[in-house]
Each structure stands twice: as C-alpha cells, then as structure tokens.
Amino acid sequence: MKTDLDTLATALYARIDDELKASPWLAPWRPAVGIAPTLSDAELVTLAVMSALLGYTSERRWLRRVERDFGRLFPYVPKQSGYNKRLRGASSMVTSMIRSLAADTSLWNDDVWLVDSTPVGCGCSRETAKRSNLAGWAQYGYCASHSRYFWGLRLHLVCTLGGLPILFALTGAKADERETLRDMLDTAPDVAAAHPGQTIIGDKNYYGRKFEDDLTDRHLELLRPARKGEPERAGAHLFKPLRQVIESINQTFKGQLDLERHGGKTPAGVTVRVLFRILALTAAIWHNDKSGQPVKRSLTAYDH
Numbered sequence: 001m002k003t004d005l006d007t008l009a010t011a012l013y014a015r016i017d018d019e020l021k022a023s024p025w026l027a028p029w030r031p032a033v034g035i036a037p038t039l040s041d042a043e044l045v046t047l048a049v050m051s052a053l054l055g056y057t058s059e060r061r062w063l064r065r066v067e068r069d070f071g072r073l074f075p076y077v078p079k080q081s082g083y084n085k086r087l088r089g090a091s092s093m094v095t096s097m098i099r100s101l102a103a104d105t106s107l108w109n110d111d112v113w114l115v116d117s118t119p120v121g122c123g124c125s126r127e128t129a130k131r132s133n134l135a136g137w138a139q140y141g142y143c144a145s146h147s148r149y150f151w152g153l154r155l156h157l158v159c160t161l162g163g164l165p166i167l168f169a170l171t172g173a174k175a176d177e178r179e180t181l182r183d184m185l186d187t188a189p190d191v192a193a194a195h196p197g198q199t200i201i202g203d204k205n206y207y208g209r210k211f212e213d214d215l216t217d218r219h220l221e222l223l224r225p226a227r228k229g230e231p232e233r234a235g236a237h238l239f240k241p242l243r244q245v246i247e248s249i250n251q252t253f254k255g256q257l258d259l260e261r262h263g264g265k266t267p268a269g270v271t272v273r274v275l276f277r278i279l280a281l282t283a284a285i286w287h288n289d290k291s292g293q294p295v296k297r298s299l300t301a302y303d304h
Helices: 006-024 041-053 059-070 080-088 091-103 126-131 177-187 188-193 209-217 235-254 267-292
Strands: 112-123 139-143 146-162 165-172 200-203 220-222
Touching: 006 041, 006 091, 006 267, 041 059, 041 080, 041 267, 059 080, 080 188, 080 220, 080 267, 091 165, 091 267, 112 126, 112 139, 112 177, 112 267, 146 177, 146 235, 165 177, 165 267, 177 188, 188 220, 200 235, 209 220, 235 267
Parallel strands: 112 200, 200 220
Antiparallel strands: 112 146, 139 146, 146 165
16 A cells, blocks of 8 residues: 555545445534535545644645646636634544544554643734634643743643554643543543553643542553652653653644644534544555555645
8 A cells, every 4th residue: 555645545435435425423513405515525534634634724725726736636626715613613523533444553552652732823913812603712831841921722631652642632731631631531431441551651740649540440550750849650660751752742632734724713623623633644544554555644645
C-alpha cells in the first residue's frame, strides 16, 4: 500500500462509506423524504481530513483547490456555505469515525497512555473576547508549558505513546484537568473496561488522593511527578522523556494540523474543526499502521 494523499483519501473514503452502510444511524439526520445530497457523508469527511492534512485554514481556498486538483476524486464540490453547514452537522459522525479508526490499529492495545491538555486559542483581542459567540465557553487561561496567557479553550487528550488519540474533550481554558479526565472516562466506559490495568502518565496537575483512588477503582494506574513537599514517586525517571513525547504530539496538532488556526466562530464550528484535526491525525496513523510504516505519527507523506 502506498503512503500518499490520494491513497489515504481513497482508503479513508472506502472505510467510512462501509461503516456508514453497516451503521446508517451514525450519519447526520436528514428527512426520510427529500433530495439526497450530491456529496456523500463519506466524501464530506474525506474532504475535511484532506484539508487538515494539507494545512488549509480557509474553506473557500480549499474548495477552489479541490475543483482544480482533485476533481478526479470528487466530481461534485459544494459551495462554501453548504460545505460549512454540512461540517457543523457532522460532529457526532466524526467522533464515531475517530473511535472506529483508532480501534483498528495496533496502537489501540498499548498498555501506557499519556494525558495532557493544550491551549486552543480563539481570539487575541479584548473586543473579540467581549463580542464573540464563544464568550462564556472560551475563557482566559494560562499555558505553563509556553509561559503565556490566552483566550480560548483547552483540548484535553488521552493518547498512546505513539500519538494515537484514545479519548478527547474540548473545554473552557480554566476547566479542572482531573475532572475532565473523569468525565472522559465516564463518557466512554467501554474504553477503560477494555484496557484493565492501564497505566496513565500525567503531569503534576493530576493529583489528589481522592482522584487517584477513583482511577484505582477503574483499574487504572496513575504515574505523575511528585509535587512540592511530596516524597519522590514511582517512575520519576520516565517523566522527563515522556513529557517530550506529549509535547511532540501537541506540536503535531499545532504545527502540522494548525489546531490554533481553526477559524471557528461558534461552538459548533470550533468543535467540528478540532474534531477533524483529531480525525486527520488518527487517519494518518491508521494508514501508516496498515501500510507497515515504522513511524506511525508521520504526516510527511500526506502534507503535499
């Protein structure tokens, strides 16, 4: 199997199309009687993933590129307004496809997970923060890794050492990371149940006896660095190199998939754009895994 964008797009389209035929309830709702969309749901998802992999942050520029260079793959290309409306209605379907692709990789069974959060900026001016439709969800927060304040959201991610997304959540910038991890585990109890004895490695923010007891009750083992005043904890020698791993995964989202240039103006718009970037990374890992590539998280073959 080749590792290029056309091959990935074809394989992804076929996989999603088969998934939707087997489980039609995953597709966005539409009236039983009416005009069927010319662009199928599988084509829509494939288009959005290609856009993320190629670094397009403007939907209009992307659709012009599709008409010019990818007409052989997509005979019909919608206008920007229709494309955007279809994207905003596809969040649930995209979430299901992320899980389906992730579970179909060898990385899904890794016995170590990393947990962390990273900023998703939504504006840079005070006027934006006051007038934006995201006000109330987006908040002012602080990123200790980069020593900067920001206004926006946080992407919370549980992933394997190879960067495969397992669980994820998008919250306000001030959301408690421990409560968010609990919520992610509660939302997908089958995932934790399928990985008994899993080790989760986090930073110093994932602390507290009650919190750790809760993870133990879920048959999960937490490893984290000791906080000030605490005795040294088990696995301390692993934290520094593994911290670089999670920062590298975050950088893949920000540097290669333009996470903070999502362009969303509403909660639904931001959510689906972030989801498509998670799906793009998952699809690349899935394709690299199926084609026997040594580095599963590499996007180089698909970004041009």
